[in-house]
Amino acid sequence: MKNIMLDERTKRVLCAVVESYIEKPEPVGSRYIMKKYGFNVCSATIRNIMSDLEDEGFLFQPHTSAGRVPTDRAYRFYVDCIFQETLKLQSAEIKRFVESLTKKLRKLRNNMNSLFLETTQSLSQATKYLGLALLPETDKTTLHRVDFIKFRDDLVIAVVVNDKGIVKNKIIKAYPEITQQELSNLADFVNSNYQGKAFDEIREDLFLRIKREKIFWDKLIAKILKMCQQALYFSREDLYISGLYNIMHLPDFSDIEKLREIAKTIQDRHLLIKLFENISENDDIKIIIGDENPIEELRSLSIIASPYKERDKSLGVIALVGPKRMDYQRAIMLVNAFAKSLTDTLSE
Amino acid sequence: MKNIMLDERTKRVLCAVVESYIEKPEPVGSRYIMKKYGFNVCSATIRNIMSDLEDEGFLFQPHTSAGRVPTDRAYRFYVDCIFQETLKLQSAEIKRFVESLTKKLRKLRNNMNSLFLETTQSLSQATKYLGLALLPETDKTTLHRVDFIKFRDDLVIAVVVNDKGIVKNKIIKAYPEITQQELSNLADFVNSNYQGKAFDEIREDLFLRIKREKIFWDKLIAKILKMCQQALYFSREDLYISGLYNIMHLPDFSDIEKLREIAKTIQDRHLLIKLFENISENDDIKIIIGDENPIEELRSLSIIASPYKERDKSLGVIALVGPKRMDYQRAIMLVNAFAKSLTDTLSE
DNA sequence: TTTAGCACTCCAAATATTTAAGTGCTAACA
DNA sequence: TGTTAGCACTTAAATATTTGGAGTGCTAAA
Numbered sequence: 228m229k230n231i232m233l234d235e236r237t238k239r240v241l242c243a244v245v246e247s248y249i250e251k252p253e254p255v256g257s258r259y260i261m262k263k264y265g266f267n268v269c270s271a272t273i274r275n276i277m278s279d280l281e282d283e284g285f286l287f288q289p290h291t292s293a294g295r296v297p298t299d300r301a302y303r304f305y306v307d308c309i310f311q312e313t314l315k316l317q318s319a320e321i322k323r324f325v326e327s328l329t330k331k332l333r334k335l336r337n338n339m340n341s342l343f344l345e346t347t348q349s350l351s352q353a354t355k356y357l358g359l360a361l362l363p364e365t366d367k368t369t370l371h372r373v374d375f376i377k378f379r380d381d382l383v384i385a386v387v388v389n390d391k392g393i394v395k396n397k398i399i400k401a402y403p404e405i406t407q408q409e410l411s412n413l414a415d416f417v418n419s420n421y422q423g424k425a426f427d428e429i430r431e432d433l434f435l436r437i438k439r440e441k442i443f444w445d446k447l448i449a450k451i452l453k454m455c456q457q458a459l460y461f462s463r464e465d466l467y468i469s470g471l472y473n474i475m476h477l478p479d480f481s482d483i484e485k486l487r488e489i490a491k492t493i494q495d496r497h498l499l500i501k502l503f504e505n506i507s508e509n510d511d512i513k514i515i516i517g518d519e520n521p522i523e524e525l526r527s528l529s530i531i532a533s534p535y536k537e538r539d540k541s542l543g544v545i546a547l548v549g550p551k552r553m554d555y556q557r558a559i560m561l562v563n564a565f566a567k568s569l570t571d572t573l574s575e
Numbered sequence: 576m577k578n579i580m581l582d583e584r585t586k587r588v589l590c591a592v593v594e595s596y597i598e599k600p601e602p603v604g605s606r607y608i609m610k611k612y613g614f615n616v617c618s619a620t621i622r623n624i625m626s627d628l629e630d631e632g633f634l635f636q637p638h639t640s641a642g643r644v645p646t647d648r649a650y651r652f653y654v655d656c657i658f659q660e661t662l663k664l665q666s667a668e669i670k671r672f673v674e675s676l677t678k679k680l681r682k683l684r685n686n687m688n689s690l691f692l693e694t695t696q697s698l699s700q701a702t703k704y705l706g707l708a709l710l711p712e713t714d715k716t717t718l719h720r721v722d723f724i725k726f727r728d729d730l731v732i733a734v735v736v737n738d739k740g741i742v743k744n745k746i747i748k749a750y751p752e753i754t755q756q757e758l759s760n761l762a763d764f765v766n767s768n769y770q771g772k773a774f775d776e777i778r779e780d781l782f783l784r785i786k787r788e789k790i791f792w793d794k795l796i797a798k799i800l801k802m803c804q805q806a807l808y809f810s811r812e813d814l815y816i817s818g819l820y821n822i823m824h825l826p827d828f829s830d831i832e833k834l835r836e837i838a839k840t841i842q843d844r845h846l847l848i849k850l851f852e853n854i855s856e857n858d859d860i861k862i863i864i865g866d867e868n869p870i871e872e873l874r875s876l877s878i879i880a881s882p883y884k885e886r887d888k889s890l891g892v893i894a895l896v897g898p899k900r901m902d903y904q905r906a907i908m909l910v911n912a913f914a915k916s917l918t919d920t921l922s923e
Numbered sequence: 924t925t926t927a928g929c930a931c932t933c934c935a936a937a938t939a940t941t942t943a944a945g946t947g948c949t950a951a952c953a
Numbered sequence: 954t955g956t957t958a959g960c961a962c963t964t965a966a967a968t969a970t971t972t973g974g975a976g977t978g979c980t981a982a983a
Contacts, residue, residue, distance in 0.1 A: 256945050269957050274946070292945050292963040337730055338746050374722045376736050382685055386734045386742060388724050394734060396742040398686050471819075472838040475831055483823055483831065490820040604976050617926055622977070640932040640976050 233283075238308065239264070240276045241285055245297045245305040249552045252478050254294030299517035299551065302529070306514055306555050313559045314512075321557070324353045325564045332572040339393045342572070343467045346545060350565055351470025354558055355477075356549030357493070359532075361503040362465035363391055363542035366426045373417050375410035375458070377401075383410060385458035390423070391573075395461050401454055413451060430456050463504060466496050479550035485527060492524040493548075503544040506532045510541065512563060517551045527551065531558050533566035537573045545569060581631075586656065587612070588624045589633055593645045593653040597900045600826050602642030647865035647899065650877070654862055654903050661907045662860075669905070672701045673912045680920040687741045690920070691815045694893060698913055699818025702906055703825075704897030705841070707880075709851040710813035711739055711890035714774045721765050723758035723806070725749075731758060733806035738771070739921075743809050749802055761799060778804050811852060814844050827898035833875060840872040841896070851892040854880045858889065860911060865899045875899065879906050881914035885921045893917060 233241065243264040247255045257273040260266065266273060277295055280286045285304065286295040297305070328349045335342040343360045350358035368389035376384040383401040388394050421429045433456040440449040471490060480486045492498060502522060506513045515530040525548070532546035547562050581589065591612040595603045605621040608614065614621060625643055628634045633652065634643040645653070676697045683690040691708045698706035716737035724732040731749040736742050769777045781804040788797040819838060828834045840846060850870060854861045863878040873896070880894035895910050 254945085258945075270945095271947095271958075272956060275956090278947085288946085290964060291947090293965075294945060337727065371726065372724045374724075374734065376720045376722075378719065378736070378740055379685065382740075384736055384740065384742060386722065386736070388726070388732055388734070392726055392730075392732060392746065394732060394742075394744040396734075398740065472835045472842060475835040475838065481831065483829065483834075486831075487820045487823040490823065494820060602976090606976075618976090619926060619928095619978095620924085623925090626978085636977090638933060639978090641934075642976065 236266075237276055237280065240266075240273060241280055241297075241301060242305055242308055244277070244280075244286060244295060245301050248297050249554060252552060254289055254296050256294035259294070297552075299519070302516045302551055302555075303519070306516065309556060310514070310559065313556050314563060316556070316560060317564065318557075318560070321353075321560050321564055324349070324561065325568050328565060329568045329571070332568060336572060336575070337392060339391055342569075344469070346565060346569055347467045347469035350545065350547060350561065351473050353561055354547055354549065354553075355470075355473045356547050356553065356558070357471060357474050358467075358469045359499070359503070359544075359546040359548060360467040361463070361500065361507060361543040361545075362393065362467070363389075363537075364463050364504075364507075365389060365393075365395060365461040367540070367542055368393070369423050369425050370417075370421050370429060370459070372422065373414055373459070375414050375455075377405065377407045377410055383454065383458070387459065387461070389426075397458055397461065399454055399457055402450070405451070409451075413455060417455060426459055426461075430459055433459075463500055464496070466500050466503070468493060468496075474549065477550055479527070479552065488524050489528070492522065498522045502530075503532060503546060506546075507534050507541055507544045509534060512559065512566075514555075514559070529553055529555075531555075531562045533562045535566045535569040535573065537570070542573070584614075585624055585628065588614075588621060589628055589645075589649060590653055590656055592625070592628075592634060592643060593649050596645050597902060600900060602637055602644050604642035607642070645900075647867070650864045650899055650903075651867070654864065657904060658862070658907065661904050662911060664904070664908060665912065666905075666908065669701075669908050669912055672697070672909065673916050676913060677916045677919070680916060684920060684923070685740060687739050690917075692817070694913060694917055695815045695817035698893065698895060698909065699821050701909055702895055702897065702901075703818075703821045704895050704901065704906070705819060705822050706815075706817045707847070707851070707892075707894040707896060708815040709811070709848065709855060709891040709893075710741070710815070711885075712811050712852075712855075713737060713741075713743060713809040715888070715890055716741070717771050717773050718765075718769050718777060718807070720770065721762055721807070723762050723803075725753065725755045725758055731802065731806070733803075735807065735809070737774075745806055745809065747802055747805055750798070753799070757799075761803060765803060774807055774809075778807055781807075811848055812844070814848050814851070816841060816844075822897065825898050827875070827900060836872050837876070840870065846870045850878075851880060851894060854894075855882050855889055855892045857882060860907065860914075862903075862907070877901055877903075879903075879910045881910045883914045883917040883921065885918070890921065 240260060243260050244255045247260065247263065257277055258270040261268065261270045261273050277286060281288060281295065285298060285301040287298050288295050328346070331345050332342060335345055339362065343362060347358035347360045368391050371388045371390050374386045376386065378384050381400055381403045383399050384396055385399060386394065386396045433452050437449045437452045437456070440452065471493065474480060475486065499522070512531065512533040517526050517529060520526050520528070520530065528548055529551045530546055530548050532544050534541040534544050536542060545562065545566055547558055549558065588608060591608050592603045595608065595611065605625055606618040609616065609618045609621050625634060629636060629643065633646060633649040635646050636643050676694070679693050680690060683693055687710065691710060695706035695708045716739050719736045719738050722734045724734065726732050729748055729751045731747050732744055733747060734742065734744045781800050785797045785800045785804070788800065819841065822828060823834065860879065860881040865874050865877060868874050868876070868878065876896055877899045878894055878896050880892050882889040882892050884890060893910065893914055895906055897906065
């Protein structure tokens with residue numbers, strides 16, 4: 228259901244209601260709107276408009292004699308209204324935040340973990356919402372170096388460093404006879420053949436080799452290559468989360484039971500990672516409002532997520548999770564600016 | 576201030592009040608105590624005793640005509656009373672928990688991260704409080720293998736695996752001319768000389784070598800060794816935290832502002848790590864009640880912490896953080912049993 | 924030292940009362 | 954036809970009032 232055509236005045240009223248409610252979470256009355264947002268019609272007129280908006284599903288009345296509260300649909304309309312122009316804006320305050328972040332990031336350029344921790348913390352700090360960042364998927368990076376370390380007889384620890392300097396390790400089973408020397412040779416082989424190559428590409432190539440070996444030559448070598456192939460697969464699991472305590476005191480979460488459920492879902496990570504992985508494919512800032520969220524437990528929230536890139540390749544996402552009645556204007560500006568800052572740092 | 580001598584009956588009354596308050600967070604009256612805990616005296620007598628206990632600082636009366644509430648001192652007295660015998664107890668329910676945990680841990684034996692994650696999650700699950708675990712300090716483990724990886728000109732990533740299979744990495748500056756081959760040689764040198772040695776021992780030995788080299792031979796080699804020494808130092812930073820959402824719905828945290836502060840402090844980690852490092856030196860279960868906590872923000876909580884060991888060497892701590900009015904008996908049994916289970920797994 | 928008994932205190936829950944904000948509707952107006 | 958003034962009506966939230974009961978402290982007697 229696409230937006231019904233609303234005339235200019237009606238739009239203004241709707242946006243005014245949303246903004247007013249964002250500012251203070253209380254049902255908004257017609258007189259208040261009229262005065263505060265400088266409409267030159269009397270409150271009864273506004274009242275009629277608001278009544279229409281309610282019929283269209285943009286507003287909701289908690290009870291007969293109360294003012295009105297925006298629905299998710301209203302937030303969506305509001306965001307669509309302000310989105311384009313907001314991207315162009317930049318307040319002095321936000322400039323300050325971004326400059327400070329950029330400076331810090333430059334120093335952390337070489338340590339991805341600190342880099343993303345700092346980003347999410349700053350984002351949370353600046354907005355008082357929850358800051359998130361999804362690290363680059365290993366498969367989107369290239370192999371810098373691998374090392375295989377024999378550990379306790381039948382185990383091998385594979386340590387992989389990618390071109391972003393992110394170190395990952397994986398414990399895999401191996402047949403006990405294999406020696407550290409053989410493992411080192413294997414590592415040398417992989418390093419000299421595959422450095423700078425994408426992980427999926429490497430696995431693919433290994434797959435072909437395995438097939439060849441299996442058919443024509445050495446089954447053992449095929450086995451080792453298989454292990455190696457395994458060692459180079461990493462599922463995405465690095466999600467940084469900062470500032471959970473920041474969203475606790477928002478009036479929107481006065482219900483502890485709800486807060487608890489949210490905290491549980493967020494701590495779980497899996498769902499969020501999946502959500503952000505989709506967005507990471509995307510090219511633009513994505514805004515998810517309330518009901519639109521595929522994660523049911525988070526439908527009382529809104530999410531603003533932006534991919535960050537290296538040059539033109541999207542690597543991951545940074546995101547902001549806050550109440551539906553968040554200050555979208557500010558939040559969009561910040562997420563946008565932070566993503567740019569991160570992109571710049573990574574593209575240097 | 577050590578415990579004043581209380582006669583047997585007074586002790587029983589005090590413990591009864593504490594237990595009753597733990598069960599239900601409401602001021603406890605004299606008649607209730609008399610009936611529920613089977614005292615063969617009339618309520619007025621209990622009343623007199625409770626009045627005495629208030630004078631001694633064990634109980635507190637929210638207002639004149641209310642029952643009484645235990646103070647931190649009362650909890651301390653209660654815990655001291657039940658502690659010894661509690662260690663010997665073991666309910667069927669707890670046995671179940673521990674068996675299930677032990678089974679899981681055995682499977683995760685080779686992956687320390689999962690091992691500790693599972694432990695804290697189970698602990699939180701079983702108690703509905705907050706489960707924590709401090710990983711073994713790198714300096715308390717021995718070197719299994721190290722690898723130096725050249726990264727971006729003047730950086731080296733040191734990847735260290737200790738005898739617990741924990742992989743750590745550290746980014747250090749190095750002079751740009753150093754080649755990967757030289758780094759590999761260095762790693763070979765360290766691996767063949769120091770495998771199985773304690774980290775502090777290695778650093779100490781390197782220190783001597785550096786001195787020698789500097790004085791007699793090659794300044795460059797001294798530099799490299801220095802870098803190597805740096806690479807082998809890790810401050811403690813691995814604290815697992817599970818189940819924050821579990822403590823949210825406890826009546827003790829109905830004040831969101833307080834909960835927020837607690838969440839913030841816990842997320843901060845530093846303070847907790849410091850606290851647990853001290854306890855890790857200790858040999859026994861340590862219980863910290865309210866005021867006794869050196870961390871001011873956590874004075875509305877109690878902590879039960881137990882070191883876990885490998886054979887007889889204490890490695891780290893697992894701990895439970897909950898409200899002061901927690902079920903100490905159950906909590907102590909669980910922490911104790913979980914620590915044993917972890918110790919067994921690690922000592923196998 | 925313990926107990927019975929009683930006056931007293933104070934909270935908490937239930938109930939009533941007031942207040943204020945905001946609506947919907949009608950009739951008049953431009 | 955859209956807008957406005959005016960007014961009756963609704964409702965929640967704030968405030969005040971009442972009531973019940975749990976629990977105490979004290980006193981005098983056992």
